[in-house]
Amino acid sequence: MAKEMISLEAAQAIVLDHVTPTPSVRIPSWRASGRPLAEDVVTDIDLAPYANSAMDGYAVRAADLAGAGEDSPVILDVIGHEAAGELFEGVVGAGQTIRIMTGAPMPDGADAVVKYEIVEVLAGDGNEGSRVAFRQAVPAGNDVRRAGLEARAGDVVMRAGEVPSAAGVGLLASAGAAQVGVHARPVIGIISIGSEIVEPSCVPHRGQIRDANASVLLAAAREAGAEPRHFGIVPDDPAAIREVVLRAAAECDMVITSGGASSGDYDYVTALVAQEGEVLFDYISLRPGKAITFGMVHDVPFLGLSGNPAAAAVGFEMLARPAIRRMLGFAAGSRPxxxxxxxxxxxxxxxxxxxxxxxxxxxxxxxxxxxxxxxxxxxxxxxxxxxxxxxxxxxxxxxxxxxxxxxxxxxxxxxxxxxx
Known part of the structure; x- marks a missing residue:
């Protein structure tokens, strides 16, 4: 009886309809780089938490410099110094300024910063006790990062499904998220089927072949973000195949086999899936790898790939990888x-x-x-x-x-x- 051949798009839709994101686990936020968040992250404070200087320079009252010009400099007294972690507790009054470093909080009374390079030091070393001259006016807010520039307390800084970059995990840390929820790495069981297959460490005799497929699929599953688990090589024996597949189904989020027939593509595998669950397709308009079985075994997704190595790799790329990415919470699973x-x-x-x-x-x-x-x-x-x-x-x-x-x-x- 001829098998019904379905399109790759139909096969992909069936696979994705039968997988869901894995449960959420909490991990240090820096480890979330490259993994979709399982939950929104809300900041508990304003980002930035206070108005601060964007430059090394002098914190001033913009009104004091209103009449400053090249021929009419405004001269101010330096009454203090402020750096990140070293606060100036006073108030900047009329005719006064303080030396300020990048990132330091704006002192009370000051509303603008003038960068150091355009300020002339008339007396002293430029720090407290010095006098400095300004030859141009600046607007209020000049070179000042306002409080809440990036987000206000209670704002969502990153939504579920978004994938933090290295910069993104810094944003999470700034928002107080030392740990975040991500989807657990799905456990993917990998099984090689065939009486002719031997371990890579063995020297094959005539009629035997080393198991390359397991290495391909284990590596591909890991690269996709999963936790691969190898269940070994199983001979072309229906009882042995059933035992290992059911064990893998009990321990994994998805089971993938390669090979599995001695007298026709996927005879053993397809029959097993039909016996223990449901076959959803077993023939795809795809080259290489048309004979691919997908179904549910004890409510666990099962994918039976070709025994030919390149066909197994392409089948994984087109069907298993999108499924793994869906389990990890990615919005899309296909390559560009x-x-x-x-x-x-x-x-x-x-x-x-x-x-x-x-x-x-x-x-x-x-x-x-x-x-x-x-x-x-x-x-x-x-x-x-x-x-x-x-x-x-x-x-x-x-x-x-x-x-x-x-x-x-x-x-x-x-x-x-x-x-x-």
Whole structure:
């Protein structure tokens, strides 16, 4: 019986409909860089908490300098000094000023700052007891950072779903959020299926092959932000596969297998999912990796990928990675797509969506992206994926591309947008 082939978009929608963000955990705010917040963060104080100087200079009353000019300087007495953490307790009165450092609170009575470089010291060293001359007027608020410049107490400084950068975690700290809530890293169980597969540490005999897929999927899950867990290699035995898959389902947020058939793509895997839960699709318009099974096993999402390494990697990229990013709270899960000029013909024989391994580089002469596909798109080859930074998408139908066409490239080296 022929299987029903669905589009990649339909498959992605089904997967995303069956995953939800993981529960919230609290972590030090500096560790939240790059992870979506699970909750709004409200500042408990004004940011900045007080009016402060934006310059090293002199805090003055703007009214005192109203008549200052090149030929009519205003001379003020320096009555104190203020730096961050070293407060001036007095009041700046008429005809007075204090030496002030960047970030220091504005003293009572002063409403403007004049930077040090344009002030002339007439007597003393410029600090308390000196006299200084000003040759230009300044408006009230000059070089003063007002209290609450960034936010007022009670304001939301970062919303749930927003992804803090290094600067962002500094903002969180300023708002008093020493710890913040983020979504727990989902635990992803990785299983390799096949009687011919041996550990990478083993020297394979004739008919055997080292397990590259587990390494690919463990690394890809970690790079996506998950906590991968390896459940080993399982032979092509339905009972053994069932035992390991159910154990992984009991311990993980999602289970991913690669391989799993000796007499037809995913016969064991699809049958197991049908027996223990529900098969939601098992055939996608995708090359490489059309035979992909997705379903629910004991209410846990299950994804069965191809045994061919590059096909498993592409299947993970298109289906598992968006699911993991959704579990982590990201608004989007797909990689960005850029248009690039293809430098050669791209023939196409099958009526499926192709994702061909390729590399895009900026053309120095034209400034546009130019893309070149790997010479071989064999689904067993990982070296071509190692050297690729994108996947050229060739849509359904049997028509490929002609050299010079602008083509869509999925940038597998760039994360999706990280802000809602």
């Amino acid at each position: 797509v850029q248009m690039a000029r293809i430098g050669h013909d791209v023939p196409k024989k099958q009526d499926r969506r192709y994702y061909n391994r390729a590399r895009a580089v900026r053309d120095d002469a034209t400034g546009e992206l130019a893309v070149t596909e790997a010479k071989s798109q064999d689904s067993s080859l990982l070296g071509t994926l190692q050297h690729a930074n994108c996947l050229v998408m060739v849509p359904e139908g049997k028509q490929g591309y002609t050299a010079g066409d602008l083509v869509p490239c999925v940038r597998i080296d760039i994360d999706e947008a990280t802000v809602l």
